[in-house]
Amino acid sequence: MSAPEFTRALLGQIEAAVRAAGALMREHDSRPRNIRCKTSMKDLVTETDGAVERMLRESLGALVPQAAFLGEEGSPDQGLAGLCWVVDPLDGTTNFAHGVPFVATSVALCQDGEPLLGIVNLPLMGEFFLAVKGQGATLNGRPIAVSAVAGLDAALVATGFPYRIEAHKDAILRQLSLAMPATQGVRRAGAAALDLAFVACGRYDGFFEFALNPWDTAAGVLLITEAGGRVGTMTGEGPYHLGGPDILAAPPQLFGPMQELLRAAAATAP
16 A cells, blocks of 8 residues: 555544544543553553543444554564564553643554654644655645754754663663753653654754654654655664664754764764
């Protein structure tokens, strides 16, 4: 299935399915939370995660029945070969558990790991990001582009901290020790899909993080590239692929300087 083919036939229905899942999240947001831990006290899941994923599995599966489904809550071992939906039903679960509205649903349709369609819906903020390969990116129907900021000293960048923070704590602290004085500021919202969408629309001037899963980044990667940005790895050791060990996203003019900064942080490792 090519991007133009599914866009003409299905895009409106896909949008409607993701918006319906957002309405379910808003409904659950008004209720008391039912929260449990997955692998640790920091790795939370709510009943909303599962309910939204089940809804999307059914609705998206009916629209593109030949596509596999890789979702955070229901099929973590599903590979990326062939045509596949890659879905994070509720990115920012810890935020949602505490009533913080920085949460997202990330939906991508990929062919052999390459996103053809990407949607990041921020249902508690009323923002809907959409990208189709080769056709640009939009926010609430209006075209978006990455930032035009030219220097790191004027850049607002974002990062995130993985659940297994102990494995990356020293590297993160080295990065922050260089990034905070070199930039205008560093932000951490707690939802990678939101961070990537904010880079795509120019609110953030860059984003970097370790240990993200395919469902965290699939839609956001397409948003950024379709908005004129670049996506790669922190130190430039090979291209970025979904589920890779780290990610760096930025406008073209800041990608090199950010990569140099992150390389310098890596070089200071004992």
